[in-house]
Amino acid sequence: PGPHNLTCVSNKHPSVRGELGDARGAAAGAVRCPPGQCCIGIWNRSQALVQGCWGGEGAACPSATCA
Numbered sequence: 001p002g003p004h005n006l007t008c009v010s011n012k013h014p015s016v017r018g019e020l021g022d023a024r025g026a027a028a029g030a031v032r033c034p035p036g037q038c039c040i041g042i043w044n045r046s047q048a049l050v051q052g053c054w055g056g057e058g059a060a061c062p063s064a065t066c067a
Helices: none
Strands: 006-008 031-033 038-043 048-054
Antiparallel strands (some): 006 031, 038 048
16 A cells, blocks of 8 residues: 655756656656655755655654665
């Protein structure tokens, strides 16, 4: 149940945009998250600062790299 292989895409400049989808839409800067985790991004007006996975069981911090 639920989506698999969530992909966070942030390759737009200066306005970073994020998308959730499957691997078909993957582009430079994409981060794929395992099932059950959320793909998140934190950015300012010029660049992505943090991009990673944040999931379950009280996880407090996103990871910059995801498997």
